[in-house]
Amino acid sequence: MTDMTMPKTEGLAVSSQAYRKRIKKRYAAERRFRAYGIAAIAVAVAFLIGLLGTITAKGAPAFLQTNITLNIFFDPEKIDTENLNGVNFQAMARNALYDMFPEVTERREKRQLGQLISVAADQQLREMVRADPSLIGQRKDVQLLAGDDLDLVVKGTYDLSQPEAERPVSDVQVAWIDKLQAQGHLARGIAWPFLTTGDSREPEMAGIWGAVMGSLLTLSVTLAVSFPIGVLAAVYLQEFATKNRWNDLIEVNINNLAAVPSIVFGLLGLAVFLNFFGMPRSAPLVGGLVLALMTLPTIIIATRAALAAVPPSIREAALGVGASELQVVTHHVVPLAMPGILTGTIIGLAQALGETAPLLMIGMVAFIVDVPANFTDPATVLPVQIYLWADSPERAFEARTSAAIMVLIGFLILMNAIAVVLRRRFERRW
């Protein structure tokens, strides 16, 4: 068509040297570019594996604990059956241990030896006697909780090659532990206190059950508030709202709320729920309300998407046989969209479960030993418990923290798995 002729320069010919060089360069660039992409994904995956691997490696030992078997003499002279709370069972356990190491006589060393038993021993023995008073006067082998330092030495957490002054256990203590182990007095068992009790200052007695209960109570408030409100709001916006300024404002608002930093919701909770309405601090009720406000946009957006996926033919058919607008929605559209709605709700709740910052603002960060049983009891939640333990100086809390993270991630995986199953099994393609 045109008279334009290609200039016959050397470089453009397909067979020329320069062309081949250029194309080689271009292909190399192509391969490099591709490699960057692979590298980016690989870095992200490696980080994820590193993160989960480190936490599992650190946390797994915390699910086991070391018990120490001691031959306890329930001395009838020292046990006042009228006043069991006043009896020093700890001393009884310590004496049993001293009997095993008669060579230890010096006071300082005796104290170090006594540290090998957990202070929980006192409570353990008291409960035994309370359950079975016939023990009094007998001599019996009893498994007691070991102290956190002994536990960590047995698990190999401490680097014993370090100089003595730089580690929390002394050389004599390590020698005693080795001896106890050689004689078969130490046994591993599942760390029930970790799974069944509340927080404690002593690492070996600190448990996550209090935090798990706190999380459950908080999340049930969140669910009870955000699910009905979110679904009602989404149904209104998607099915009934006409396009006008007011409804646009609501929409923009919801989208903006989804991007507000979570800590700001905490400030809202502090200013409005605590200071203005005078609700109790540290309570799952308030935590649940704050998280509900945070989860609301997620639920509304997911519900609207699920409602929008229901084809208009369903609505028209229902209207055609005489259903009212509300009946169309409640009898047909919402039930059909339910899997999508539930999936969105579960994902929103999973986010709420992992949230820490807003709960710090409303005082759910206190040290709480008792397991909460009520919506107004002071409580803490799993992520906050992790934050608290991560701050504790004792080495044994490091493993507990990782183990608590494993429990938290376990719950998250469970919730997401339910969401995936719901989506796979019940979601319809139209």
Next chain:
Amino acid sequence: MSHSLIFAVLIVLTLIGYYFGRSQATGILRSGTTGKLHSLPFYHGAYLAFMVLLPAMGFIITWLVISPMLADHFMAQYIPGAATMDAATLGLKMSDVRNMANGGITSGAVDEATQIAADFYSRFNQISLWLLSVCSIAVAIASFHFGRKLIALRFRARNHVEKIVRVIMIVASMIAILTTLGIVLSLIFETLRFLQKVPLADFLFGLKWSPQTAMRPGQIGSSGAFGMLPLLAGTFLITLIAMSVAVPLGLYAAIYMSEYATPRIRGIAKPVLEVLAGIPTVVYGFFAALTVAPMLRDLGVELGWVISAESALAAGLVMGVMIIPFVSSLSDDVINSVPQTLRDGAYALGATKSETIKQVILPAALPGIVGSVLLAISRAVGETMIVVMAAGLAANLTANPFEAVTTVTVQIVTLLVGDQEFDSAKTLAAFALGLVLFVITLGLNVIALYVVRRYREQYD
């Protein structure tokens, strides 16, 4: 009678209302009247249930708001010299009385007047609760009787119920607006109170942050400097580090997944990246503080650099990884929405795949990518737990990523966790910082939306 008992009684009454209404309606049918019921019996029941529940609920809520105000008002009259006290002292006295009435601990010695006031206060609350239970149930029964008489053959129960449900839905959708309003008002209100104590210019342009106000007059070592620039500088330093990790990694990951990866690899890589977004931030914070920071410090020792234990670098790097999925999933969507014809055109001109991506697809997708990066920045600015656990508290005005810096969010947390005094500049400063944070993130979101809308290319 406690509050929960009142609610339980109310729910039972509501259920009774529902069944009564339904059976009343079916009763009309059975009684042999000719003609058809306008609404199904279900709607008559639902109407009666609403009639029982809603007025009583409205009454209870109003009462619960008004009663504590009245209690405070009357109780203040029992405090001697209340009229001459300033608001703070009176507030302290009143909270003493409240604590005493609830069997708690008071500050200072208990005097006669406080005791009398506390007795009055607890008696008032008791009477109020009794009145509330009696009146709310009376309201429920009265409206039940009123609604019951309306049930008839031609009564349009369904229309009424649908109207009520629609109003409830509108109220539910307004919660979002109320939340925003609550956030804005509470932040602004507390910030104004803060600005009465600290001048605006000191807060906005001050170079020193040291929120140690004196707890009692003449205390040594107290210094109240509320200049937020060091905090902003720290926030932006960490954000910068995070974005320099997240943008390249996220973008390359998105490009690879949308342009190169086979469906199978995409099916694996995309969920894995999303897992990164699902991990709680407190976990990242723990990892940053306990694994990444010591690693960096050891590395620094090897290389002869001084990297502090709570460096901006550790927090920034980990935050960057956390943000990768935000960049990658949004960019992925944008790149996917670039029409295939553009790619085909570029290939037809002899471009390689990477040349097509760099010269055709990325420019076409740029507004969306910029939008996603801005959203990711707003995430990074508002992120709290990673920096609280890994970035430290020292308000250094520095650009050195190896030093410890602090951020806006860290300071909000430290100011508000633990014992706080009402009304002190320290507590109020947290709200002022919260307002700054809210404005920054809101601004970033608005700009992101604007960029996406304004510069989006329309292909068809």
